[in-house]
Amino acid sequence: MKTLLIKNAFVIDPVQKISGEMMDIAVRDGKIVDDVKNPDQVIDAEGMLTLPGGIDSHTHICGTKVNFGRYMSPEDMRAGRTSRKGDMHATSGYSVPTTYGNSYRYSRMGYTTLLEGAMAPMEARHTHEEFRYTPMQDCLANTLFDGNWFALEAIQDKDIKRLAGILAWYLSAAKGFGVKLTNPGGTEAWGFGQDISCIHKPIPRFGITPREIIVRMIEANEMLNLPHSVHLHCNNLGKPGNYMCTLDTYNAIPDLNDKRQSLYSTHVQFHSYGGTSWNDFCSKADDIARSVNDKPQIVIDTGQVMFGKTTTMTADGPMEFNLYRLYHNKWSNHDVEMETGSGVIPVHYRKKNLVNAIMWSIGLELALLVDNPWQCILATDNPNGAPFVKYPEVMALLMSKEYREKEFATLHKSTGRRVALPAIDRELTWDEIAVMTRSAQARALGIIDYGKGHLAEGAEADIAIYPIHVDTTDPAHDYERIINGFSTTEYTIKRGEVVCRRGTCTLEGNHSTYWVKPHVSPAYDMSTDTAFIDGFNKYYSMRIGNYPVGDEYIGRNVCIETEASI
Amino acid sequence: MMRVILEVKERHKPNLPIEAECITPKNFLDAEREFHVWKGNKELDLTDVFHVRKDGTAKSAEQVEITIRGDSSHIKRVGEYMDGGKILIERDIGMHCGNFMSAGRIEILGNADSWLGREMQGGKIVCHGDAMDYAGSGYRGEKQGMRGGIIEIMGNAGDFAGETMAGGEIIIHGNAGDMPGVDIRDGCLTIMGDCSRPCGNMSGGECRVFGTAYDMLPTFRNEGATTIDAMPVTRFSGDYTSRGLGTLYVGTCKYMD
Numbered sequence: 001m002k003t004l005l006i007k008n009a010f011v012i013d014p015v016q017k018i019s020g021e022m023m024d025i026a027v028r029d030g031k032i033v034d035d036v037k038n039p040d041q042v043i044d045a046e047g048m049l050t051l052p053g054g055i056d057s058h059t060h061i062c063g064t065k066v067n068f069g070r071y072m073s074p075e076d077m078r079a080g081r082t083s084r085k086g087d088m089h090a091t092s093g094y095s096v097p098t099t100y101g102n103s104y105r106y107s108r109m110g111y112t113t114l115l116e117g118a119m120a121p122m123e124a125r126h127t128h129e130e131f132r133y134t135p136m137q138d139c140l141a142n143t144l145f146d147g148n149w150f151a152l153e154a155i156q157d158k159d160i161k162r163l164a165g166i167l168a169w170y171l172s173a174a175k176g177f178g179v180k181l182t183n184p185g186g187t188e189a190w191g192f193g194q195d196i197s198c199i200h201k202p203i204p205r206f207g208i209t210p211r212e213i214i215v216r217m218i219e220a221n222e223m224l225n226l227p228h229s230v231h232l233h234c235n236n237l238g239k240p241g242n243y244m245c246t247l248d249t250y251n252a253i254p255d256l257n258d259k260r261q262s263l264y265s266t267h268v269q270f271h272s273y274g275g276t277s278w279n280d281f282c283s284k285a286d287d288i289a290r291s292v293n294d295k296p297q298i299v300i301d302t303g304q305v306m307f308g309k310t311t312t313m314t315a316d317g318p319m320e321f322n323l324y325r326l327y328h329n330k331w332s333n334h335d336v337e338m339e340t341g342s343g344v345i346p347v348h349y350r351k352k353n354l355v356n357a358i359m360w361s362i363g364l365e366l367a368l369l370v371d372n373p374w375q376c377i378l379a380t381d382n383p384n385g386a387p388f389v390k391y392p393e394v395m396a397l398l399m400s401k402e403y404r405e406k407e408f409a410t411l412h413k414s415t416g417r418r419v420a421l422p423a424i425d426r427e428l429t430w431d432e433i434a435v436m437t438r439s440a441q442a443r444a445l446g447i448i449d450y451g452k453g454h455l456a457e458g459a460e461a462d463i464a465i466y467p468i469h470v471d472t473t474d475p476a477h478d479y480e481r482i483i484n485g486f487s488t489t490e491y492t493i494k495r496g497e498v499v500c501r502r503g504t505c506t507l508e509g510n511h512s513t514y515w516v517k518p519h520v521s522p523a524y525d526m527s528t529d530t531a532f533i534d535g536f537n538k539y540y541s542m543r544i545g546n547y548p549v550g551d552e553y554i555g556r557n558v559c560i561e562t563e564a565s566i
Numbered sequence: 567m568m569r570v571i572l573e574v575k576e577r578h579k580p581n582l583p584i585e586a587e588c589i590t591p592k593n594f595l596d597a598e599r600e601f602h603v604w605k606g607n608k609e610l611d612l613t614d615v616f617h618v619r620k621d622g623t624a625k626s627a628e629q630v631e632i633t634i635r636g637d638s639s640h641i642k643r644v645g646e647y648m649d650g651g652k653i654l655i656e657r658d659i660g661m662h663c664g665n666f667m668s669a670g671r672i673e674i675l676g677n678a679d680s681w682l683g684r685e686m687q688g689g690k691i692v693c694h695g696d697a698m699d700y701a702g703s704g705y706r707g708e709k710q711g712m713r714g715g716i717i718e719i720m721g722n723a724g725d726f727a728g729e730t731m732a733g734g735e736i737i738i739h740g741n742a743g744d745m746p747g748v749d750i751r752d753g754c755l756t757i758m759g760d761c762s763r764p765c766g767n768m769s770g771g772e773c774r775v776f777g778t779a780y781d782m783l784p785t786f787r788n789e790g791a792t793t794i795d796a797m798p799v800t801r802f803s804g805d806y807t808s809r810g811l812g813t814l815y816v817g818t819c820k821y822m823d
Contacts, residue, residue, distance in 0.1 A: 075705070
């Protein structure tokens with residue numbers, strides 16, 4: 001019965017519609033309660049900005065892909081080293097840090113929940129093992145289905161219920177949380193030496209279009225009643241003129257769920273490009289934002305690019321190979337047997353590079369042009385756009401036009417002719433930033449009911465107290481203070497325990513892995529489906545009995561059981 | 567002029583490396599400065615490892631001359647980020663000597679260990695003995711090795727001399743080992759003796775091998791005979807696995823059987 005009382009907190013909690021009230025927060029046994037008598041610990045927040053713990057709804061921190069980024073970049077491992085200190089392990093790495101490095105740095109920024117953006121089900125064990133060593137955050141993993149042969153065959157046969165059954169089996173087996181599609185059909189086509197440039201063209205071998213894959217997956221996802229919607233990385237990432245493809249995709253999305261979106265479209269900055277080549281490359285963020293404003297069934301995250309060195313990693317194999325042809329840097333591509341592929345390449349975004357400067361502007365434009373902050377989530381697709389440690393800078397850019405102009409003046413001189421950013425006066429408010437960094441994520445991932453992303457009674461006591469006094473800080477001019485304030489919390493509290501104090505972490509993480517287990521009727525239970533088992537044993541290099549991730553890999557975990565409608 | 571003489575003390579375990587990145591002429595300008603070196607994970611004072619003698623005064627790094635005496639073969643990172651002055655090493659020196667140096671001169675009377683002049687920007691390193699592997703190259707994963715300055719090795723060099731070199735000049739008077747100039751993109755690598763498999767994946771720059779290049783790579787195109795300083799050589803362009811914009815001169819070459 002451990003109790004904690006936080007006094008004089010200046011709370012912003014958009015889920016409860018609390019917009020800057022001084023209040024006390026009481027915690028008992030890791031949950032927020034109405035009141036505690038004689039608390040074991042009292043924290044005086046002294047009027048500092050207090051928010052629910054941050055949630056990153058799309059980041060790459062654990063798993064084979066990330067680990068390959070570590071292998072490939074010994075120079076990156078030298079770039080951000082900290083030595084052992086008290087309870088903290090030594091860490092290394094800047095864009096792809098060690099798991100402890102990720103965990104400490106996120107915790108320092110007040111983040112308590114992370115969603116690994118892409119996990120190939122076949123390589124789920126590795127991801128879960130790394131989750132166990134990310135001690136300050138609850139972790140969830142999106143499971144990749146973009147090139148899953150069984151799923152594609154079910155779509156080919158127009159058998160959505162079977163597709164749902166397949167998703168259910170894989171999610172339970174891989175202990176995943178959501179359905180992720182990366183360049184649907186494209187990575188699989190590339191495995192046969194072909195590429196997909198249009199969502200209406202059939203993919204080789206299966207004869208179905210990426211549009212069909214996306215829509216059918218959304219239908220199947222809703223049949224399973226999963227907390228999260230389909231998480232989509234659109235086709236044609238990073239190609240000039242791809243905004244048309246993105247708009248086409250958005251126009252095809254049905255609205256099937258009134259509690260949350262039907263599609264989470266990730267790192268949209270990379271999908272909002274106009275022009276026909278790199279020479280006439282320009283921003284089309286306004287078209288994309290207009291489309292999102294019209295469609296409540298879509299939530300996007302920005303995928304902001306920030307300047308500096310980083311490592312790109314995605315399941316979009318062909319895109320990474322195209323990047324290699326641009327940069328001629330070391331690169332890797334990888335194929336996961338029946339499921340997907342991936343690629344990794346280090347990149348360096350430069351201010352004086354026109355393309356990079358436009359990319360930077362597009363991310364900010366999206367965040368400023370989407371009217372409803374619940375539909376536009378702040379993320380850098382860490383580490384693809386930039387390492388997550390840049391989030392405070394992104395927040396400051398969105399809150400201060402002055403800071404944007406100051407940064408804009410240092411970019412390539414032609415940037416202004418290709419983007420709309422200088423004409424946008426909007427400056428986001430504290431509440432909007434709170435929505436875009438935690439509440440919108442919690443709603444989009446469907447974990448508000450599990451006590452995430454808010455401070456109501458019964459919620460998990462994940463709290464971030466930032467050394468920012470809202471009443472004396474004018475974000476439009478004090479952007480340095482915002483950057484410093486959001487970079488290091490005064491206290492990060494995870495399940496009622498202080499895990500990080502002014503940047504110094506303790507290892508009392510108390511973290512867990514969230515995964516979903518959809519219950520389907522025996523007719524669609526793939527573990528007893530002979531066609532599925534035969535196909536599995538015929539084409540996979542491992543037996544179906546060895547495939548599911550055992551409980552011993554996931555340590556403390558929360559299983560979200562859902563009743564499917566099939 | 568300031569003269570600093572650092573004499574390595576008798577060490578109980580002489581093979582344990584010492585990380586001494588603090589030994590640069592500039593650092594000795596500050597009389598108040600404390601010098602720390604690392605042995606494994608232990609931080610030691612400079613005087614725990616060296617007898618230190620300082621004579622004279624100096625206003626700038628250029629007026630400082632450091633002499634290192636005794637068994638310094640396991641003293642690493644001497645002259646890191648050095649930007650002027652002189653370091654004279656009377657015997658062998660450990661790894662990473664002259665890392666990132668941008669100006670000044672390092673003279674080694676004995677042999678140098680690996681990564682001599684790693685990623686250096688300018689200045690000059692003269693090694694009178696042999697150098698081990700990776701002279702003038704970039705460290706693991708680095709895209710660019712040496713970017714400027716001169717490294718002159720009077721003896722032989724080990725493998726991978728000038729890997730990922732992006733500028734400057736390396737002169738090896740003896741033989742080089744395997745794969746010198748691999749990934750070289752700019753600069754000039756000269757080998758007076760023999761070597762094997764030179765310049766794999768070179769994308770620019772120039773390499774001259776006046777002796778024999780053994781196991782010559784097949785991805786270089788023979789451009790005919792020419793002379794350098796009246797010495798007959800064959801000019802090759804390559805590496806055609808990577809655009810083929812580099813130039814390789816060899817005295818004689820032998821392809822793999």
